[in-house]
Amino acid sequence: MSISLKNICKFYGEHPVVDQVTLEILTGELFVLLGASGSGKTTVLRMIAGLVNPDDGEILLKGERVNEVSPQQRNIGFVFQNYSLFRHMTVADNIGFGLRIRKVGAQARNEKINHLLELIGLPGFGDRYPTQLSGGQQQRIAVARALAYEPQVLLLDEPFGALDLKTRVQLRQSLKNIHHQLGITTVLVTHDQGDAFELGDRIGVMERGKLFAVGPPTEVYKRPKTEYVAQFLGQANFFTGQMQDDRVQIGAALLPLPDGVSRPEKGARVKVMIRPEELEILSPSSPLQGTFLGEGVIQDFLFAGSFYRIIVRIPGIVRSGTTGASDTDPTLLYGQVGLEKEKILPLQCGQKVAVGVVSFHILPYEGLRILVGIDGSEQAEHALQFGTYLAKTTQGSLTILGVAERYLEEGKAREGLTQAGQTAQKEIHEVTTFYRRGHPSQEILTETEKSGYDLVVLGTRGRHAPPRFVGSTAGRVAMNASIPTLLTPTPLYKLQHLMICIAGEKMRKGNIRFIGRIARSTGAKVTLFHVRSEKETGQVAIYLQEVLQILENLGIDAAIKIGGGEPVQAILNQAEEGNYDLLVLGTRFGNLREAFLTRSVTSEILSKIDRPILVYHVRPPQ
Amino acid sequence: MKSVPVPIFNFPWRGLMVASLLLVLFPLLLMPIGAIFIFATRDGFSRFITALAGEGAQFALRLSLLIALLTSLLNSVLGTLTAYIFSNYRFPAKRTLGILINLPVAIPTVVVGTSLLLLWGPIGVIGRYLDPLGFRPMFATTGILLAHLFVTFPYMLGAVKPVLDELEVTYEEAAYTMGAGRLRTFWYVILPSLRGALFTGTLLTFAHSLGEFGATVMVSGNLRLRTQTAPLYIFSQFEAGNIEAANAVAAVLATFSFIIFFILLRVTEGKQPHKA
Numbered sequence: 001m002s003i004s005l006k007n008i009c010k011f012y013g014e015h016p017v018v019d020q021v022t023l024e025i026l027t028g029e030l031f032v033l034l035g036a037s038g039s040g041k042t043t044v045l046r047m048i049a050g051l052v053n054p055d056d057g058e059i060l061l062k063g064e065r066v067n068e069v070s071p072q073q074r075n076i077g078f079v080f081q082n083y084s085l086f087r088h089m090t091v092a093d094n095i096g097f098g099l100r101i102r103k104v105g106a107q108a109r110n111e112k113i114n115h116l117l118e119l120i121g122l123p124g125f126g127d128r129y130p131t132q133l134s135g136g137q138q139q140r141i142a143v144a145r146a147l148a149y150e151p152q153v154l155l156l157d158e159p160f161g162a163l164d165l166k167t168r169v170q171l172r173q174s175l176k177n178i179h180h181q182l183g184i185t186t187v188l189v190t191h192d193q194g195d196a197f198e199l200g201d202r203i204g205v206m207e208r209g210k211l212f213a214v215g216p217p218t219e220v221y222k223r224p225k226t227e228y229v230a231q232f233l234g235q236a237n238f239f240t241g242q243m244q245d246d247r248v249q250i251g252a253a254l255l256p257l258p259d260g261v262s263r264p265e266k267g268a269r270v271k272v273m274i275r276p277e278e279l280e281i282l283s284p285s286s287p288l289q290g291t292f293l294g295e296g297v298i299q300d301f302l303f304a305g306s307f308y309r310i311i312v313r314i315p316g317i318v319r320s321g322t323t324g325a326s327d328t329d330p331t332l333l334y335g336q337v338g339l340e341k342e343k344i345l346p347l348q349c350g351q352k353v354a355v356g357v358v359s360f361h362i363l364p365y366e367g368l369r370i371l372v373g374i375d376g377s378e379q380a381e382h383a384l385q386f387g388t389y390l391a392k393t394t395q396g397s398l399t400i401l402g403v404a405e406r407y408l409e410e411g412k413a414r415e416g417l418t419q420a421g422q423t424a425q426k427e428i429h430e431v432t433t434f435y436r437r438g439h440p441s442q443e444i445l446t447e448t449e450k451s452g453y454d455l456v457v458l459g460t461r462g463r464h465a466p467p468r469f470v471g472s473t474a475g476r477v478a479m480n481a482s483i484p485t486l487l488t489p490t491p492l493y494k495l496q497h498l499m500i501c502i503a504g505e506k507m508r509k510g511n512i513r514f515i516g517r518i519a520r521s522t523g524a525k526v527t528l529f530h531v532r533s534e535k536e537t538g539q540v541a542i543y544l545q546e547v548l549q550i551l552e553n554l555g556i557d558a559a560i561k562i563g564g565g566e567p568v569q570a571i572l573n574q575a576e577e578g579n580y581d582l583l584v585l586g587t588r589f590g591n592l593r594e595a596f597l598t599r600s601v602t603s604e605i606l607s608k609i610d611r612p613i614l615v616y617h618v619r620p621p622q
Numbered sequence: 623m624k625s626v627p628v629p630i631f632n633f634p635w636r637g638l639m640v641a642s643l644l645l646v647l648f649p650l651l652l653m654p655i656g657a658i659f660i661f662a663t664r665d666g667f668s669r670f671i672t673a674l675a676g677e678g679a680q681f682a683l684r685l686s687l688l689i690a691l692l693t694s695l696l697n698s699v700l701g702t703l704t705a706y707i708f709s710n711y712r713f714p715a716k717r718t719l720g721i722l723i724n725l726p727v728a729i730p731t732v733v734v735g736t737s738l739l740l741l742w743g744p745i746g747v748i749g750r751y752l753d754p755l756g757f758r759p760m761f762a763t764t765g766i767l768l769a770h771l772f773v774t775f776p777y778m779l780g781a782v783k784p785v786l787d788e789l790e791v792t793y794e795e796a797a798y799t800m801g802a803g804r805l806r807t808f809w810y811v812i813l814p815s816l817r818g819a820l821f822t823g824t825l826l827t828f829a830h831s832l833g834e835f836g837a838t839v840m841v842s843g844n845l846r847l848r849t850q851t852a853p854l855y856i857f858s859q860f861e862a863g864n865i866e867a868a869n870a871v872a873a874v875l876a877t878f879s880f881i882i883f884f885i886l887l888r889v890t891e892g893k894q895p896h897k898a
Contacts, residue, residue: 078799098800
């Protein structure tokens, strides 16, 4: 029997546990829902069973809406994580329970029970009590009990959760056989990708209530659509590459695009995923099968049973920052070699190796992940508008964080947050809202540290801010956040022209590309504005040309303007003259007091202008 | 115990402590229990039987057993229902109600009796209107039953509720998915898991009801051959100087209590290894 879920949602309080999940499970299929704990996968399963009612959306069994049908009438078999065998009943009574409820005669019941005990490989166990059985045996009885009354659907919630590896493998096989013999539509929920790979006809990966990848295990493993899915299913190296005609450039290496992949435009940034088994690690002189990535040095190797995990470093090849794994050194790559290679490749730290890429996968472009902090003020409204606009134009996601400092403001803040979320949802697909109580700047900074965001957007009062910018939420965040901060005192009309101010400090290439990314997706023109100083050397002109080149490579209409005189005044004048929609300024990371007491260019401009300003850090955080 | 720093003092101290404990316990607990049986049979077994066979003694013992039986039956149903509602549903003032329900343990039973009289008695808040209708619960068996239900209610709840609380929802849910409705789930799945707790609760209630004095003496009026329960009979006979009769019934009550106590002991001890 087919199961279809249409946009089902479940909220616990304001927190969405299941967020618009749409899924079609075919008749006779074994579908595996995979996800970390708290991802909402069990809730989905319980909603199919009717044990939890969805707050929104439709559940269809065999094409018929069952939202209002009680679990008793859905005719489903459910295997609980703790098996929930009735301890006061014998195994036979447990299995026969559903039949007894259905008023099946004793003889027919016993036949069915014996048949099922036979099927699960525990004949003659009927007279025992559940407490006399091992975990694996209990699990099998639970499966038999759920199958006894021939339900149309079998649902299993982490059925192998509490079992040792050997039993797990046995029971997987046993379940596979049962599914094969009965052909019953089955949905299994697990956090273990081994279960998913071995059992699933198709698998679905859930994270934070959302269903991401759905497809056959090999497909989802080899060609995941998002980084999270890729990492959940196994280790992977991610790189940010750049398209050069029909090849992807990573460091100095050029990898030919795999067949059948639509070619991204020239110069476009792409995310490249290389699994450890797709890296070829050989002694330096050996001929490579794949494309040469670089010469590296083995940093570490770990015995992993049938192969060695190899950690290798290649000069000039750096992994891109991955969400949630920021603690690992990006210059280390993960590979593996089979045990048979041991003879030809001496495994020791410091061993020189040649590394090649046998195959790789390109992930779709990901938009900006934007965090907006709101406190219910008018300025917060502006920030929300700006954030929504940027998330929309870059096809990114928006996270709205509501903060109230005092308990009394909590109700109002929550209400504003709900409203803001609803408004943003009309414009962008991916909106997350959540609420914290505490000091606003501290809470926002904590959230940015959880990584995964590209930009923080906050409202300010611009020129009307207190003379000393120190202490305001926006100022604190701008000075201390490890990611760029966008401060806006006005509502946004449209981002058409932005100005990058280059005064004394050099801008990191990553930041230039980041601005370029915004400019390209919004179609804005960029002006590089430089204030000339007396001490200046010819180096600056070359540097400006470099920046211009990077922007033009990204396909952006960019120009250089040179000004003179006192920097703050020059920038303010230029901002008025060009009527820019956004100013981009660099600041030194860290000590807030220092930054403002010395009255840096940035802090002065911040308090003297009524235009949106994007602040990035000149020096990366330690 | 870990190593004792001054081992020389260890031995004599332990002996002394145990001896003094026995010295205190003996006259306090052990001797009175023994005294009942010694006095009851002091003048020979036939005198004991005669004392028991008396009309008053017979009536009192039968009434006590009947009341105890009815109380435990009614309270096992009421207590289970209350426990089920408490562990399955959320409702306003649940906490407050939970405290109120357990209050009878703390209130002196005489006070319970008094309050029942003030409510149901001929001039009580409700009793005033019932009296003209011919319904007089006080100074009757109904009144005693009412008092006993009230006083023993927390014991049943205390036995059943923890077990129900520990019973995971998934057991009920498993029954639901297999097609069993709420009622059948309760009957086939929940009730059987409560067997031990219900047994314990019933025995506790029975024992307490059998020995209940304070509330009973207030609401029954202590009417011979009408509302006199065994404890009241003992008290009355003792006051009248009829010590033999009092002792005989006391010995029977004590025997009942011992039996119940030892059954409870067996049940609770027998449960431990199963749980592990």
